[in-house]
Amino acid sequence: MKSTAGVGEERLELRKVEVRLVQGRERERWDELMRRHHYLGLRSLVGESLRYVAELEGRWLALVGWCTGAFKCGVRDRWIGWEGWVQWRRLHLVANNARFLILPGVRVGNLASRVLGLAVRRLSEDWQRQHGHGIVVAETFVDPRRFAGTCYRAAGWCELGPTRGFARQAGRYREHGQSKQVWVRIVDRKAWARLADPRPDSRLDRAGPPRAITMTFKQAETLWQVLLALPDPRQRRGRRHSKSSLLALAICAVLGGARSLTAIAEAAQRLPQRLLRRLGCRFEPRRSRYEAPSEPTFRRFLQALDPGSLEAALSGWFQKVGIEDEAVALDGKTLRGARRRDGQAVHLLSVFAGFSGVVLAQREVPATTNEIPEAKPLLEPLALAGKVVTADALHTQEKLALFLVEEKKADYLLPLRDNQRTLKEEIETCFAEAGFPPRVRDCGETPRPPGSAPDMDE
Numbered sequence: 225m226k227s228t229a230g231v232g233e234e235r236l237e238l239r240k241v242e243v244r245l246v247q248g249r250e251r252e253r254w255d256e257l258m259r260r261h262h263y264l265g266l267r268s269l270v271g272e273s274l275r276y277v278a279e280l281e282g283r284w285l286a287l288v289g290w291c292t293g294a295f296k297c298g299v300r301d302r303w304i305g306w307e308g309w310v311q312w313r314r315l316h317l318v319a320n321n322a323r324f325l326i327l328p329g330v331r332v333g334n335l336a337s338r339v340l341g342l343a344v345r346r347l348s349e350d351w352q353r354q355h356g357h358g359i360v361v362a363e364t365f366v367d368p369r370r371f372a373g374t375c376y377r378a379a380g381w382c383e384l385g386p387t388r389g390f391a392r393q394a395g396r397y398r399e400h401g402q403s404k405q406v407w408v409r410i411v412d413r414k415a416w417a418r419l420a421d422p423r424p425d426s427r428l429d430r431a432g433p434p435r436a437i438t439m440t441f442k443q444a445e446t447l448w449q450v451l452l453a454l455p456d457p458r459q460r461r462g463r464r465h466s467k468s469s470l471l472a473l474a475i476c477a478v479l480g481g482a483r484s485l486t487a488i489a490e491a492a493q494r495l496p497q498r499l500l501r502r503l504g505c506r507f508e509p510r511r512s513r514y515e516a517p518s519e520p521t522f523r524r525f526l527q528a529l530d531p532g533s534l535e536a537a538l539s540g541w542f543q544k545v546g547i548e549d550e551a552v553a554l555d556g557k558t559l560r561g562a563r564r565r566d567g568q569a570v571h572l573l574s575v576f577a578g579f580s581g582v583v584l585a586q587r588e589v590p591a592t593t594n595e596i597p598e599a600k601p602l603l604e605p606l607a608l609a610g611k612v613v614t615a616d617a618l619h620t621q622e623k624l625a626l627f628l629v630e631e632k633k634a635d636y637l638l639p640l641r642d643n644q645r646t647l648k649e650e651i652e653t654c655f656a657e658a659g660f661p662p663r664v665r666d667c668g669e670t671p672r673p674p675g676s677a678p679d680m681d682e
Contacts, residue, residue, distance in 0.1 A: 237280060238334060243288070243342035245350060246275040258287055262325045263370070269322055272355045274347070278339040285332070286339045287325045290347065293318030293363055299385040299406050300363060305420045313429040313483065314419050316357060319347060321364035336375035344379070348411050360412035360419060365404040373407055381409045424484030444502050448472050450541045457528035465517045469504040470525050473517065475538070476503070485526070489519035539585045539606070542577070551637075552577060552584070552608060554615040556595045564591065573598050575606065595619065600627055608634040617641045 246254045254275050258266040269275070271292030278286040293315055294300070300318075301311060326336060348358040365387065366373045373383060384406040390399050412418060418428055448468050456467040476499075477491035493516050500514035501507075508515045517525075554575055562570040573595050574586040587602050589595055599619055612635045613628055620638040628634045640648055 238332060238338055241278055241280050241285065241332075241335065241338055241342070243276050243278045243339055243346070246277050250277070251275060254287055257284075257327065258289065258323055258325060261328055262323055264323070266323065272316070272351070273322075274319075274350055274354060276343050278335075278342070284327060285330045285335060286327060287323065288321065288339060288343045289323035290319045290343075290351075290362075291322045292316065293320050293361075294365075297363070297406060298388060300408060303384050303408065304361075304416065307420075307422060310420060310422050313424075316355075316430050317360045317419060317428065319351065319359045319362050321362060324364075334378070337378035340375060340379040340381075344409055344411060358412070360410070360415040362409040362411055364407050366407060367402070368405050369402075373405060376407045376409075379409070381407045383407050424486060426484060426486040426490070429484060429487075441499075441502055444472065444476070444499065446544070447475065447541055448502075448504055450537050454533055454537055455530065457530065458525065465506050465515075465521060465525075466504050467525070469506070470517055470522065471529075471534075472503040473505070474522060474526060485523050486519050488522055489517065492516040492522075535585065536605070542582050542584055551612040551614055552606070552634075554599060554603070554613060554619060556589065556618075566591070571595075573602055575602055596621060596624075599624055603627070603632065606632075608632040610634070612637055614638070620644065620647075 254277065255266055266289075269289050269291035273289065273291040276288040276290075277284055278288070295315070296311075304311075306314075321340075324336075324340070344362055347362060348360070352358045362381075364376065364381075366376065368386075373381075377383070386403040386405055389401045389403045451468040451471045454467065454471070456463075458467070473492045473495070474488050476495070477488040480491055482488045482491045495503075495516065497514050500516060505514040505516060507513075552575060554573070556571060556573040559570045559572060564570060568591045571589040572586050573589050574583050576583045584606060585602055587598060589598050595618060599615070600623070603613070608628070609632065613632075614637045615624075617639045620640055625636055625638065628636045640651065642648065
C-alpha cells in the first residue's frame with residue numbers, strides 16, 4: 225500500500241501535466257514514437273489532423289493524434305440521427321481520436337483520463353485555428369480484445385456499441401472481421417442541433433476550399449440563351465433581376481461547389497463585374513456597377529420555378545457542353561427520408577454522365593411499377609448517338625437494347641446474371657467459335673462517378 229505522502233506527490237504531478245500541440249520541428253519525433261510503440265503503428269492521420277503531446281516539466285509522457293471522423297459508422301450515425309446528405313455536410317465537425325499512446329516507462333495513476341480530458345477541452349479551439357472550423361463531437365474506436373476503454377469512461381466518454389468489422393481503404397470497404405467498440409464524447413452541448421439539423425447553415429456546412437467557375441464566356445452566353453425560354457414564375461411588378469440572370473448565377477455557383485441558397489448568394493457576390501454583365505445582371509447607375517442578387521431573392525425565385533421545365537432546359541445544355549465522348553449511366557436510387565403522401569418511399573431513376581457525374585435527366589418511378597418501363601421515356605429526349613449507355617442487371621432487357629441501338633444510335637454495356645439463363649447460354653454459344661473464351665462476370669452495380677462512396681455502413 226502506498227503511503228499518504230506518495231499519493232499526494234502522485235496527484236501533485238498529475239495536476240502539473242500539460243497537453244499542447246506538437247510544434248513543426250517535433251512532428252518527426254512524434255511520428256517515430258507512434259510508429260515504434262503503438263500497436264497499430266502509424267502511416268498517416270487521415271484528412272484534417274492535430275497532434276498533441278502530454279508532458280511534465282519538459283518530459284514527454286503521452287501522445288494523442290486526432291484526424292477526420294470516420295466516413296461512415298452505423299452506431300454513431302444512428303446516435304446522431306444523421307440523414308446521409310446531412311452527414312456529408314457536417315462530418316467535418318466530428319474528430320476521431322485515431323491514436324493514443326502512453327509512452328513506455330511512464331507509470332502515473334489516472335494519467336490516461338487526465339490527458340484525454342485536457343486534449344478534448346482544447347480540441348475545438350485548436351481545430352478552429354488550424355482548419356477554420358470547430359469540433360462538436362469526438363469519437364474513437366477501441367479494440368475490446370486489448371482494452372476495456374476504462375480511461376475513456378473515466379474521461380466522460382460514452383460507449384455506443386460495436387462496429388460491423390469493415391475498413392475503408394481507397395474509397396472501398398473490405399471486411400476484416402475485427403469489430404471495435406465505438407466511444408464518443410460531446411464537445412459542444414448543442415451537438416445534436418449542429419450535426420443533425422437538415423436546414424442549410426453556412427456556418428456549419430462543409431464549404432471546402434473556394435473553387436473557381438471554369439465555365440467559358442461562350443458557355444455562359446449559351447446557358448443564358450437557353451434559360452431565356454423558361455417561363456418566369458414571378459409577377460411583373462417588383463422585379464429587380466431578370467429570370468435568366470438569376471438562374472445562370474445559381475447554376476454557376478452550384479458548378480463551383482455551392483450547396484445551399486446562402487452559398488449561392490455568396491458565390492454570386494464574388495463574381496467579377498465582367499461575368500455579371502455577361503450573365504445579364506442588373507446595372508446599378510448610382511454605384512456604377514452590376515449588382516448580384518441577395519439570398520432572399522434567390523430563395524423566392526428558385527422555390528417558385530417549375531422543376532420540370534428547368535430540368536428539360538438544363539439537360540439539353542449539359543449535353544451540348546458537358547458530356548462529349550462520355551459514357552452515360554442509368555441508375556435508380558430510393559431517396560432516404562423522402563416519403564409520398566401515402567407514406568411510401570420516393571424512388572428516382574437518373575441518367576448521369578459517367579465521368580463528370582453531371583445528372584442529365586431524372587424522373588420519379590411510380591409506386592405501382594419499377595424502373596424498367598421508365599428507362600425508355602427517360603432516355604428518349606437525350607442525344608445519345610455514338611455514346612455508351614450502362615445500367616445494372618435489372619435493365620438487361622431486349623426492348624431497351626433495341627431502343628438504344630436502333631432509335632438512339634448508341635451502344636450499351638449491360639451485365640448478365642444467371643437468372644436470365646437462356647440469354648446467357650445464347651451469348652456463350654455465339655462466342656463459342658471465337659478466338660477468345662467468354663468470361664461471364666456478375667456485375668451487381670452500375671459504375672459510379674469518381675469520388676462517390678459505396679453504400680456501406682462502416
